[in-house]
Structures are given as structure tokens and as C-alpha cells.
Amino acid sequence: MSPDGAGPEAVRTHRYRGPVPELPEVETVRRQLEALLPGATVTGARAHPSPKFAEAPRAAGHRIDAVDRRGKYLLLGLTPATGTTAPAGTGAERELVVHLGMTGGLHVDSASSSGTGPPRAADPYERASWDLDDGRRLWFRDVRRFGRIAVVPAGDHRGLPTLHHLGPEPFDPELDAAGFHRALQGSRRRIKTLLLSQRPIAGVGNIYADEALWRAGIHPGARRVGLERAGRLLGHLREVLAESLDHGGTTLRDYRAPDGAPGDNQRRLDCYGRGGRPCHRCGATLAARALDQRTTTWCPRCQRN
DNA sequence: ACTGTAACCTGCAGGC
DNA sequence: TGCCTGCAGGTTACAG
Numbered sequence: 001m002s003p004d005g006a007g008p009e010a011v012r013t014h015r016y017r018g019p020v021p022e023l024p025e026v027e028t029v030r031r032q033l034e035a036l037l038p039g040a041t042v043t044g045a046r047a048h049p050s051p052k053f054a055e056a057p058r059a060a061g062h063r064i065d066a067v068d069r070r071g072k073y074l075l076l077g078l079t080p081a082t083g084t085t086a087p088a089g090t091g092a093e094r095e096l097v098v099h100l101g102m103t104g105g106l107h108v109d110s111a112s113s114s115g116t117g118p119p120r121a122a123d124p125y126e127r128a129s130w131d132l133d134d135g136r137r138l139w140f141r142d143v144r145r146f147g148r149i150a151v152v153p154a155g156d157h158r159g160l161p162t163l164h165h166l167g168p169e170p171f172d173p174e175l176d177a178a179g180f181h182r183a184l185q186g187s188r189r190r191i192k193t194l195l196l197s198q199r200p201i202a203g204v205g206n207i208y209a210d211e212a213l214w215r216a217g218i219h220p221g222a223r224r225v226g227l228e229r230a231g232r233l234l235g236h237l238r239e240v241l242a243e244s245l246d247h248g249g250t251t252l253r254d255y256r257a258p259d260g261a262p263g264d265n266q267r268r269l270d271c272y273g274r275g276g277r278p279c280h281r282c283g284a285t286l287a288a289r290a291l292d293q294r295t296t297t298w299c300p301r302c303q304r305n
Numbered sequence: 306a307c308t309g310t311a312a313c314c315t316g317c318a319g320g321c
Numbered sequence: 322t323g324c325c326t327g328c329a330g331g332t333t334a335c336a337g
Contacts, residue, residue: 020330099332101330101332102331103330144329148332160332161332162333196331198332205330205331206330294330294331295328295329
């Protein structure tokens with residue numbers, strides 16, 4: 001660990017550990033699942049006993065009608081599948097909420113893969129699975145168990161505080177500099193910490209927070225940001241998220257090819273993980289330090305407090 | 306109501 | 322070689 005974060009001896013090499021799902025990755029998953037799941041009915045389910053996953057079986061007996069996303073949360077719309085007599089819109093709809101956490105992933109096994117070939121060894125990191133009426137299986141794998149599964153009445157997110165108080169989607173056309181500035185002004189916390197809270201804007205994680213603050217020239221520890229700088233930050237947040245989304249298709253492994261190439265996970269980053277290395281803009285040595293217990297990288301020259 | 310802190314969890318890297 | 326320690330991350334519970 002570096003004593004002062006300055007000087008060449010403070011170099012910390014960034015070790016890539018695999019895709020941490022942030023908004024672009026979650027949106028990519030959503031698009032893939034949207035092509036696979038709607039219309040399928042959940043006939044059975046099981047889950048790891050941890051309360052983080054134990055609600056998964058409550059999706060059984062429901063048809064998946066939609067695959068939506070809010071921030072980093074996947075929202076699968078469910079309708080009771082018991083008989084066709086129930087009129088639509090009776091209010092019994094549920095929602096399967098999935099947060100991928102750090103290491104979570106959703107997978108769809110094709111019907112054919114379950115019938116032929118040798119039986120697959122049980123995956124020790126499987127946390128929940130749902131049988132579909134067409135023979136396929138949807139399952140959730142999460143090594144570190146930072147993910148979360150909930151089945152709630154549609155739209156009732158009281159049990160998930162962050163989702164309940166989630167800020168606007170980054171690309172919501174109604175979100176503008178003035179509104180973003182107002183949201184930032186409502187808190188005295190550090191701007192970086194505030195972004196990670198998901199309240200001013202949804203879907204921003206550690207990587208994109210550092211990148212956008214670097215581009216905007218805003219110190220991550222700032223507790224006040226003016227209107228103009230807030231507008232610039234919003235623009236840069238949209239930029240980094242959109243750029244990542246453009247590469248999202250190559251970020252994820254193909255579900256159906258478990259042995260497939262991991263794909264190109266390289267992401268061009270100017271700031272995150274580059275502590276001790278020269279700033280791409282001014283050449284100063286980037287600082288890396290824990291800010292509110294979250295690793296934060298910034299340029300002490302470009303990003304003044 | 307708000308703010309800050311610890312906990313959750315496990316593979317991996319680095320030090321000795 | 323192998324054990325031990327610390328780190329990474331988003332969210333939540335809890336204390337002040």
C-alpha cells in the first residue's frame with residue numbers, strides 16, 4: 001500500500017478480474033434475456049438458503065412476460081400461469097428482481113443440452129434455478145454471493161431500498177443538467193460517494209464514477225458542484241456508459257458456449273485502476289486512495305477540489 | 306432525515 | 322511449496 005499515493009513507487013498495476021456487471025453489462029444481459037424468455041412459464045424452482053436468494057422459487061407458476069431493467073437491477077415481469085380464465089390485469093402480477101452483485105450471472109440452458117450427453121456436474125456456485133415449461137432452465141451463478149434475488153408484487157420495491165429510491169436512468173431524456181444539479185445539491189456527501197449511492201442517477205459503479213469525474217475534471221471528494229460542472233459531469237457519465245454499452249456485446253461470454261472464449265474484456269480506461277501512472281491528459285501521477293472505503297483514482301492536477 | 310462505518314463473501318495476489 | 326493477510330466490489334444494516 002502506498003503511504004502517500006504519490007511517486008513512481010506508488011504504482012499499482014490494475015489486475016483485471018473479469019467483468020463486474022455495471023449498467024452496460026446488465027443492459028446487455030437484459031437484451032439477451034429479452035430474446036429468450038418472454039412467453040416461457042416457470043414450472044419449478046429452487047434456491048440457495050441464504051435470504052439473498054431464497055425468494056427465487058416464488059416465481060414458480062408464473063409466465064415471464066417482460067425483461068426490464070432499472071439501474072443495475074433486472075426486472076422480469078411475471079403473470080400467473082394458472083389457467084387462462086383469469087382476466088388480464090387482475091393485479092396479481094409479480095416481479096422477479098435480480099441484482100448481479102459483483103460476480104453474478106444469468107444463464108439459459110437449452111432444452112437439448114439437458115437431454116443429451118453426459119450429465120453435467122453440479123455447479124457449486126449455482127444460487128438459484130428456474131425450470132421453464134419448454135424444457136430449458138434459467139439459472140443464477142454467483143461466486144461471491146453479493147447478488148440478490150427477490151420476488152415482489154409488481155412495482156413494490158420497498159424491500160430493496162436502493163431500488164426503491166433509485167435515481168433516473170442516465171439516458172432519460174427528462175434528466176437534464178438542472179435536475180441533476182438539484183439532485184447533487186440535496187446532499188453533503190462526497191460527489192463520488194453520492195454517485196455510487198444510485199440516488200442522483202442510476203447505474204453508476206466505481207469504474208464509471210472515476211472515469212466520468214476524471215473527464216469532467218471534478219475532484220471525487222468535492223462536496224459541492226456548480227450547475228455548469230454538474231452538466232458536464234452528466235454528459236461524461238452518459239459518454240462513458242454509452243461507450244461501454246457499445247462494447248457490451250463483446251464483454252460477455254456466450255451462454256450457450258460454456259467453453260467459449262472469454263471475449264474481449266479490455267476496456268480503455270483513463271483513470272480507474274491507474275493509480276501511480278501518468279495522467280493521460282496532463283502527465284501528473286494519478287492518486288489512488290480509499291474514499292469512504294471505496295478505492296478511488298483521480299488526477300491531483302486535473303481534478304482540483 | 307441524514308451521514309458515515311462495518312459487514313457481507315470468496316478467489317486471488319503478494320509477502321514471507 | 323504453502324500458509325497467512327489484505328483486497329476487491331454494491332448494497333444493506335446499523336450507529337450516531
